[in-house]
Amino acid sequence: MAHSVGTQCRCVALPAARVLSIRPMRDSDADGLIALYAGLNIDDRYQRFFSGRPPPESFVRKMTNVTERGGFGLIAVIEGPDGTSRIVGEATYELLPDGDGELGITVAEDARGWLGPYLLDALVEAAADRGVPNLEAYVLVTNRRMLTMLRARGYAIVDHDEQPAVIRVTIGTTQRMPTWPGTHERPRLLVEVPGGRWHAEEAAREAGFQVLACPGPLLGWSHCPALHGEPCPLAAGADVIVDAIPDAAGRSLLDAHRSIHPSVPICIELRSGETDPDGAVAKISRGTSDSIVIGVLERLAKDAAVGGGPRRKDAWQSIDGLPDDSGAQGGSEGP
Numbered sequence: 455m456a457h458s459v460g461t462q463c464r465c466v467a468l469p470a471a472r473v474l475s476i477r478p479m480r481d482s483d484a485d486g487l488i489a490l491y492a493g494l495n496i497d498d499r500y501q502r503f504f505s506g507r508p509p510p511e512s513f514v515r516k517m518t519n520v521t522e523r524g525g526f527g528l529i530a531v532i533e534g535p536d537g538t539s540r541i542v543g544e545a546t547y548e549l550l551p552d553g554d555g556e557l558g559i560t561v562a563e564d565a566r567g568w569l570g571p572y573l574l575d576a577l578v579e580a581a582a583d584r585g586v587p588n589l590e591a592y593v594l595v596t597n598r599r600m601l602t603m604l605r606a607r608g609y610a611i612v613d614h615d616e617q618p619a620v621i622r623v624t625i626g627t628t629q630r631m632p633t634w635p636g637t638h639e640r641p642r643l644l645v646e647v648p649g650g651r652w653h654a655e656e657a658a659r660e661a662g663f664q665v666l667a668c669p670g671p672l673l674g675w676s677h678c679p680a681l682h683g684e685p686c687p688l689a690a691g692a693d694v695i696v697d698a699i700p701d702a703a704g705r706s707l708l709d710a711h712r713s714i715h716p717s718v719p720i721c722i723e724l725r726s727g728e729t730d731p732d733g734a735v736a737k738i739s740r741g742t743s744d745s746i747v748i749g750v751l752e753r754l755a756k757d758a759a760v761g762g763g764p765r766r767k768d769a770w771q772s773i774d775g776l777p778d779d780s781g782a783q784g785g786s787e788g789p
C-alpha cells in the first residue's frame with residue numbers, strides 16, 4: 455500500500471536560503487541523531503529519555519530501524535546553501551501489542567517554537583495512514599511543552615506513575631479524540647475529571663475496570679465532542695462514565711452524555727456540600743470510600759450489560775465475580 459501522507463518530504467523555506475525538510479527516518483540517520491541528543495541539555499534529555507545521559511549508540515541505531523518493528527519515524531533536517539545539513543528533530547512511534555503506537559519526539563533547542571507541533575502532526579498523519587488509531591506517550595508532569603502539544607490534540611490519560619511523576623496519555627490519529635486501546639475484554643470506565651486524576655482510579659483498576667480519564671472542559675479545552683453535540687468515541691465505548699467535573703460545566707457534560715450516549719450509564723460525583731435535585735442520575739459523594747464507589751460503578755455497568763443489548767453483553771462475557779448486589783442505589787448520594 456502506498457502511504458501518501460505527505461511525509462515522504464515536507465519542505466519549508468527558512469531565512470538565509472536554508473530549507474527544512476521532514477522525511478522518513480533512515481539507518482544512515484544514526485550519527486545525526488546521536489549529535490542531536492548530545493546537543494540537548496540534561497533537562498531536555500531527561501524529558502525525552504528519563505535519563506540525563508545521551509542514549510547508547512545501540513539504542514539510537516535500533517531506533518532508526520523502527521519500521522522493521524511496524525513503527526515509523528520522521529526526521530527534520532535543515533540544509534544550508536553551502537550543502538551542510540543537520541538533524542534538528544525526530545518523531546517516532548513504536549508499535550504496541552494492542553495496535554496503538556508509543557511516541558517519542560525531540561526538537562533541537564534552536565529549532566523550537568513551532569517545529570514540535572509540525573513534526574507531531576506529520577507523525578500523526580503517518581500513523582493514521584498506517585492504520586494505527588492512537589499514539590501514546592509517557593510524559594513527565596513537568597514537561598509543559600509536550601503536555602500543551604498533546605492537550606491541543608485532545609488527550610486522555612491512560613495511567614500515572616509516581617517515581618518519576620509521569621502520565622501516560624493517548625491521542626487519536628484520525629479524530630480529535632482517542633479511541634479505547636485494545637480489545638474490549640474488561641469493563642471500561644471513563645472518568646471526566648479536572649486535571650485527569652481521580653481518587654478511586656487505582657481501586658477501579660484493581661476491581662478489573664479499564665480506566666481512561668478525560669481532563670474535561672475545565673482546562674479551557676475546546677475538543678470535547680459531546681459538548682459540541684457530537685458522539686465521543688470514549689463515552690460511546692464506555693461501560694460506565696463518572697462525571698466528576700463540578701458545577702455548571704459538569705451538569706452540561708452530564709446532559710450532553712445522557713442525550714448523545716443514552717445507553718451508557720453515568721454517575722455524577724458531588725463535592726462536599728453540593729446537591730443535585732435530579733433523581734434520575736446515580737450520584738456519589740466526594741469522600742465516599744473507594745470500595746463503595748466501585749460497588750456503585752460495578753452495579754451500574756452490570757445493569758447496563760444485562761439490559762443494554764448484544765454489544766454490551768459481549769463486553770462482559772469474560773468478566774467474572776461481579777457482585778449481584780453491590781449495594782449501589784441509582785439516585786442516591788452515598789452514605
Ligand SMILES: CC(C)(COP(=O)(O)OP(=O)(O)OC[C@H]1O[C@@H](n2cnc3c(N)ncnc32)[C@H](O)[C@@H]1OP(=O)(O)O)[C@@H](O)C(=O)NCCC(=O)NCCS
Pocket residue numbers: 498499501502557558559560561562565566567568569570571591592593597598599600602603606
Ligand atoms: C517537546 C518538544 C518536542 C516541543 O517542540 P517545540 O518546537 O519546543 O514546541 P513549541 O515551542 O511549539 O511548544 C509546544 C507548545 O507548548 C507551548 N509552550 C512552550 N513553552 C511552554 C511552557 N513553558 N509552558 C507551557 N506551554 C509552553 C507553546 O506555546 C506551544 O503551544 P501552542 O502550539 O499552543 O502555542 C521540544 O520542546 C523538545 O524536544 N523537548 C525536549 C524533549 C521532550 O520533552 N520530548 C517529549 C517527550 S517524548
